[in-house]
Each structure stands twice: as C-alpha cells, then as structure tokens.
Amino acid sequence: MIRVEELSKRFNNFTALDGINLHIKSGESFALLGPNGAGKTTLIRILSTLLKPTSGRALLNNIDVTVEPEDAKRQIGVVSHNPYLYDELTALENLEFYAGLYESNPDIPELLKLVNLDSRAHDPVGNFSRGMKQRLSIARAILHDPKILLLDEPTSGLDHKSRNNFYTLVDRLKSRGKTILLTTHYLEEAAGLCENGVILKKGVVTSSVDLKAPQPVLEKIFEDMGR
Amino acid sequence: MIRVEELSKRFNNFTALDGINLHIKSGESFALLGPNGAGKTTLIRILSTLLKPTSGRALLNNIDVTVEPEDAKRQIGVVSHNPYLYDELTALENLEFYAGLYESNPDIPELLKLVNLDSRAHDPVGNFSRGMKQRLSIARAILHDPKILLLDEPTSGLDHKSRNNFYTLVDRLKSRGKTILLTTHYLEEAAGLCENGVILKKGVVTSSVDLKAPQPVLEKIFEDMGR
Amino acid sequence: MKFERKHAQVFLGTLWIVVLAAMYKVLFGLGPLKEELLRYPGDPMRNGYKIFFFSMEAAAVTYIAFTVVLLGSAFYLKTKDMKWDRIASSSARLGLVFTTILLINGAIFSNLAWGAYWNWDPRQTSSLFLWFTLAAYLTLRGAVDGVETRARLSAVLGIFGFVGVPLTHISTTIWLSNHPALYDTAQSTGFSLDRSGLILFMTLMTSFLALYIYLLWLTVKIDSLEEGSQKVFSGEL
C-alpha cells in the first residue's frame, strides 16, 4: 500500500511537487505518467527515502518514510535510471554485497539466470553494456523480496527480449501480491503492466487514467499529455 | 554516406565487433538493431572517432575516421545515452560552448525552442531531469548542421511528446538530405524513421531488414532477435 | 599457465643469484688490494673498490634497460605491435632488478666510502629515482585494464621516463656530490683503471650484458606464451 498525502517538494524556489495525493492499494499496479520534468522521479525518490519532502507525508504499508526510513526501505525495491552498481565488482559480487546489506539470503545464481546474466556472473560490471547493467539492476532490486516495487523507467536501455522478460517478471511479481508503482513514457508499457494511473504535470496530478480503457482512448490521452 | 569495411573491434580478448560490412547511402536513414551487448554502441563509437577499430576501416562521406578524424568529426552529430553536458553551466552556455568548438554560428535560442527548453535556458543543466538533458543533447548534436547523424538510443528518457517532436525533427533533417544511423530497441521507432536496417548479434551482422515491410513481419523479426 | 610462469621466474631468480654469488666469489678471490689494478688516492676503502665493478656494470645495464624501454615504447606507438610492448615491459622489469642491484651495491659502497649506507648523495638519490621511475611504469601497467590500453599508456610513460637517465648522469655535476668520476681531472677525486682493471671491467660488462639480453629474451618469450594461452582460453569460451 502506498499513500501520499498533500506531498510537496521545493528545490530552492522551484516547486517540483505541489500537494500530491495518491492512494495505491496493496497488490495494485499503478502508473505514474507525465511529460519530462513533471516530477515523477522526484516523487519516487521521496517514496524511496532518498529525498525529504518539503511538506506532506508518504506512507508505505503504513510506514511513514520520513519517520521510520529504515523500515520503509525494507518494503521497497527500486529500479531507476541509475543501476546503483559497483563497476569494479563482478555481477555476482554486486548482488552478494546488496544481499548482505539487506541481510537476506536470496538464491543469487537463480536471480542471475532470471535476468539472463548467468554467463557473465564473473565479469566486472564496468564492462557491461547499458542494457546488461539495467538487467542486473532489476535483479538487485528484487533480491530481498520487497513488497513494493518502485520502477522509474525500468526498461530504459533494455532490448526487446529483455523488455518482454521484464514484463513477464513483473506479471509474476504482481501475481505474488506485490504493489507496483511504475513510471514510463511508453503507452504499451503502462497499459500492459498497470490497471490504473495518474498524469502528473508540473508537479500537480492533473487527471487519473484508467489503463484498461481501449487503445484509441489511451492514445489520445498520451497525445494530449504533452500540452 | 557511411561505409564500413571489415570492421573489427576487440576489447582484450572479447570480440565486440567481428568483420562488419555496411554501406549507407547519402540521405538514407538506417537502423542498427540487435539485443543488448550486440556491439551497436561500439560501432557508433568507432564511427564517431571515440574508439579506434582493431582492424578494418570506416568512411564518413569518403573521409576515413582513423586517418582524418577532425574532418570526420565535422560531418557528424552524435546523440547517445551520455548527454555530454556540463552540469555547472546553463543550457544556453552549454550550447554556446559547443558552438564555439565547432566554430559555427547557430541560432541558439531557436535551437532551444526546437527542443522545448527555451524557458529553462538559464538554468544550470545539473538541475535538469533526465529527459530534459536528453533533449538538450539533441540540440547540441545538430548545432553545427552535420551531414550525418549518429543516434544511439536517442529517445531514451524522452516523454511521448518530445519523442514525437524528435521524430518530426528527424523527418525534417531527412528531408534536408542528412544521412542517419539510428540504434533503437523499439520497433515503431525503427520502422517510423528508417527505411533499411541490419541486425547485429554478438558483433556480427546476421541479417538485413527491410523496415518498410508490413508490421507483422517486423514484429516477428523483433521477436526472433533475442534468440 | 600461470604456474609455469611462476616456476620460470623462481628459476631465473635462483639462476641470477647463483651467477652473482659466483661473480663475487671470483672477484673476491683476487685477494687484497692490488695497487696496479685500481688507483684511488688515499684509498679509504681497502677492498671496497671491488664492488665498483658491480655497481658500474649494474648502472650500465640499468641505462641500457631504460634505453630499451624507450625504444620499445616508441616502436610500439609507431607499429602497435604487441611484440614491442612485451620488450619494453620486460626490459622495465629487468631494469628494476638491475637498479636494485645498483642500489644495494651503491649502499655497500657508500657505507665503505662515506660511512653511511644511505648518504643522500645525488648519484645515490637519482639512482633511487631511476628505480621509482620503473616502479611507476610497472604500477601504471598494473592499474590499467585492457591489454592495448595498458600497452599504449605505459609506452607513453616509458618515453617520458627516460629523462631520469641523463639526469642521473649529470646529477654529480649539477648538485654537490662526493661521487668520484672516471678519469676525473681533479686529482682528489680522480679514479681510474689500469689495463688489467679494464680487462676485468670489460669481461664483467660483457657478462652482465649477456645476462640482461638472455633474461630479456626469456621474459619476452614467457609473456608471449602467456598471452597466447589466454587467447586460446577465451577462444574456447
């Protein structure tokens, strides 16, 4: 469950988020849509405790991210543009290190297989192509089996097949009851993975979107989003 | 015109490109497709003189990139995952600086308007969202009016509208006779912008693709690509 | 393959120590100071002079090793042929060994002549920086991944590194030094060899050089074998 109440974030004099309210039920998959600079990443960074909100609050499974950040962190897995990987360490070592931090004991070879990197397990991540890093980053995000997944343009840089693999993976995670918050600039991705969504524009929620609506309707919505 | 002859690139003992041959005519738009780690970025980096090939040669409008790199550089504009922007400088200053390096005199405010950043011209780029940086990077790549555009996943991080704007921009550039080499993981993008393409896999060109083929055929090709 | 290389290195090291010991034995077998062999006015060193034969030879080979690094590096950059990189890097490794010998001999010499193992004589100090230059070269090689990048960057450094040689050579003239010069006109520090001394000197010189060349050949060979084997391995993968 994700609950956001009157959340605002100001950078100096620039208001990136302006009184956001959201309620995402447990097990729901929710899309956060909007043009570049709308504040999507900012919102996700607040939910993942990397940014403190200027005002308002955000709850993850009833845990306030500013009050109990460490408990909140255990609830979430984050995939973003930044893979959060150490270039000097191998794929395996990266996952082992993060598993250690979460004090969890995942089946790492299995995870590597899941993202199709088992053959490169012992290569330093610095030599990976962009898409390979992104895939490893997905493995990193789910190794502690979090209840909530925050996915900020998770498929950026992934090839067609990895994207499809990722969709299957998300479907499987959904069927295991995970709550998912996704940002994407791709209609198919939003429609394929999420049931509901909102459109954010200049830090304000302008409308909510039923992603089960027929394709042409959604296309129209996406077309209009940039205005 | 881009001509690649028996081009190979080895990193230590890893062969990233293995005897590539390509011929892209002037004014043609060409797609370089393939799964993650296929060697697309490596090829583009060689064409943009950032990497030296291990063997073989590459010509841009009959200029050999290894023999006359500086002339070659004037022929090309590069958009890649890395925006090549200085975080401390403003959008305007970044473009001015690069314009100075190319010793060209573009209409910078016009360029900023083109990528929809005129309102943020005086903001330091460090505060930009990912998509905004990518848009500015597009302006940077075309400011010296290059004859050839090398686009390595240029729309990664762009929102729906910017993507469409970008497509329009590319169409306009095509109509002005530019040669375009594009890598992308998105079928619609490849089919929308390019006429021809090849599929690269493990450093080898495995097949060429007629991107004017009907949608289902293309979809099949993309599905099979990951194998 | 790694094992083989280690074995070869141990073998070579042992060989070198044995040869060195034998040479010392021969030289010291010469007995006490023969005035006609070496003239050193007011000789404060008694038998200490003998070590000159080693320090001077080691210095000569060090200079040669530096020259080979310089040439190997330049040819590598010109041709991009890994052979030259192997020659340069092997020569640097050997140079490090010979510079170490020079420093040890120098320290013994320094203790005999000047009363301290480390006297901060410009000759001594600049020789030490020759050692550092080679160490820096090898450090850089260790810090760069990628065979070609490593070869390229270290070649550039190898060329720069050569400045140490002329510096060491002129160090005694530009900076106050106690180090004697061969055939010096100034009587007090003059130091010269007579005919038999010269013969001994030349003999040792030849054997030092031969040893250097042989070791260079061996290390280059080992390196190229190792590289070849790595290629085979990755080919199998």
Place this chain on the structure above:
Amino acid sequence: MNPLLIYRIVCKDLKSELRGKETINFMFLFSFISLLMFNFAADPFSPALTEVGPGLLWFVFIFTGMLGLSRAFIKEKETGTLEGLLLAPVSTEDILYAKTFYNLLLMLGIQLIAFPLFIVLFNYNIAGSALDAFIVLALGNIAFVVVGSFMSALVMNAKSRELVLQIIVLPLLLPVIILTIISLRKVMIAGVNLLSIGEVKLIVFYVAIMAVLASILFEYIVEE
C-alpha cells in the same frame, strides 16, 4: 549501529580498492616517494632536519589523507552507488562509520609503512620513545579521519550548498593538525613522555567531540 553491516561495507570497499592488487604497493611507493622528496628541502644531515622532521612526517599523512579520504564518499556519490547504499536498510550512521573505518585502515596501513621508513631514511634520532611517536601520529590520523570522512560527506553535495561550508572543512581540521605537530615535536625532539603531554589529551577530547557531533549530524548531510 550494526557492526555486521559496517563490516560488509568496509569489505566491499577494500575489495573494490584492492581489485588492482597493486593498491597496497601504490600506497607504499607513494609514501616512500613523498618522504624522499623532503630530503631535498634541507640538507639531510643538517640539524634543520631534526627541527622540521616531525612536521614533515605529519605533512605526508595529511597530504596522503587529503588525496585518499575525499574519494571515499565522493566516488560513491559520482558513480551513483551512494544512493544504492541509502536505499538499503542501513542506517546513515553506519555508512559513515564504515567509511571512517575504511579510511582509518588505509591511513594506519600507510603509517605502518611510512613511519619506520622515515626513521631509517633520515637516520632520525627520536628523543623520546618511538612507540609514543607512533601513537601520537595514529591519534592525529584518527582525528583527521573522523573529521575528514565526515567533512568529505559534507562537501559531497557542496554544489547545492553554500560556499561557506567548504571553507569550514580544512579549518576544522586545523586544531588537530597543529596539536599533533606540537605533540609530535615534544616526543620526537624534546623526548617528553606521551602521558605527560597535554596536547594529546586535547586531541583525544577533540576526536570524541567530533565523533559524537558527526554521528548526530550525519543524517542531515545525506538527506537532500
């Protein structure tokens, strides 16, 4: 505080640092070369050396520290992995402790090599006990690392912060720098016993205050 997590972060740092196994060699070489440099400042056997010896020795550590410490946080920041750490349920203090501890390991490692080297190279005659001198240096290093690690976390985000903050970094270290030099000279030149040097107590006191302040204030540094 979770020692296991701290240990894991330190291990990770050591591992990625030691990937080029040569790093230890680097450190050794580096301290060797910078020590040697000082030979040129004065004639090595002149009495001037006894005078300035302790200062030079300590300077090598400050300099090495400056080079190394600032990287601990800044590198994680620049590669974006700091956010990876912050996303994990590790308390921010533990991250600070791990970095401080790692820095301390590096500094003490260098000290273990550079201190004997200094004595041998310069044929330096320590008036007091060598162990005392070593301890004083170690204390200075601890203080330096505690403050330095914390401050390097502070400058990490310096771009968005006020200029004033950066100007605080080095001056904050000034007391330790000076106190250590004074103590070091007392031990090495005047031969005073460690326990009877007032400045040493001041250093310990300073470290304690700084450590407490740092763990309290650290969470304000990483939040954005």
Place this chain on the structure above:
Amino acid sequence: MNPLLIYRIVCKDLKSELRGKETINFMFLFSFISLLMFNFAADPFSPALTEVGPGLLWFVFIFTGMLGLSRAFIKEKETGTLEGLLLAPVSTEDILYAKTFYNLLLMLGIQLIAFPLFIVLFNYNIAGSALDAFIVLALGNIAFVVVGSFMSALVMNAKSRELVLQIIVLPLLLPVIILTIISLRKVMIAGVNLLSIGEVKLIVFYVAIMAVLASILFEYIVEE
C-alpha cells in the same frame, strides 16, 4: 594549434570552476594550511627556517598542485564530457594545451597569494630579489603543470587514479624539483641574481623538452 579554441575551453573551465569554486577554494585553503603547519613545524624564528624555507615553500606548491590539478582531466572523464570535447573537431593537442593553461592559471593564482603570505607568516628575509624568487617559483610551477597535466590525462583510465598519478609524477618531476629548490635557495639564501643561475636555464630546457614530448604523445593517450 588553434588559440581561439584553446581560449574557449579555458573560459569554459574557468566559468564552471567559478560556479562552484570547489577546486580553487580547496587549493587555497590547502596551501594556506600547509604554510601554517610548517609555521608550527619549526620555531618561526629559528635559523633552521632560513635553511628549509625555500624548500618548504616550493613543496606547498607541489602538493597543492598535486591535489588540484588531477581534477582537470579526471573530472571531465568521470562526467563523460571529455567525450563531448573529443567529438568536436578540436585537435587533441588543443585540449591538452587548454587544460595545461587552465592549470597554470590556477597555480599562478595560488602563487600570487601564497608567496607573499609565506614571507609575512614566516617573516622571511629574502637575500636576493623577491621578484627573482617569484619568477623562479613560477618557472618551477610551469614545469610542474606541464608534466602534471599531461600525466593526469595519462592516468584517466587507470584504477586508483589519484594515487597512481602521484607515483608517476613525482619521479618525473624530480629534475625540476631539485633544480627549482637549488635556484630558489640561491636566490633566497645566497642572494644570487636570477640571470646568473645556471639551473634556471636547465629548468627552461626541461620544460621545453617535456612540452614537446607531451604534445607529440598526447594523441596516444586519448585514443582508445
């Protein structure tokens, strides 16, 4: 060589430096603090100070330079903007010249402040002309910057870059370091006139050789 492009790159560097002023502030503070430190290292009025003064002064620059200069290339490398420069039709030498020139500006700026500061702080009595001493220092700094800038580009792709840089640069700089100290001592202690110091010519000679080598070899560094 295209002076206009060099000028533009230098301007860009200055501009983005002056936005954050991180390097400049850091270098000033570091040089200031090391001067202060040396002040405590010796009793300020002891004769030992006359002896070691020139050496200490020069070290402050060497070490300050070491800390600051390495950033010029490494930062562009780490933020990925170096590739942006390389994509533009700027010859690689011009990039090197620009960075060298920028580093030189920084060093001379610091010298302009630190040199008078040294004289005041230590109440140092220069035997020869202060201007001569300043020129000798500036020459030393030029040599330092020429070699240092080049080498910082060389280590761009290495692991533990900062450490490796020091290890590489110090032995290569040894000739200049010695020659500068000798000349400086001749000016500051013996009061010799600048023009009659042979070592100064040697420094100029050394700089010339290094500069030529650097511009020939630079292209091999940036190619991949």
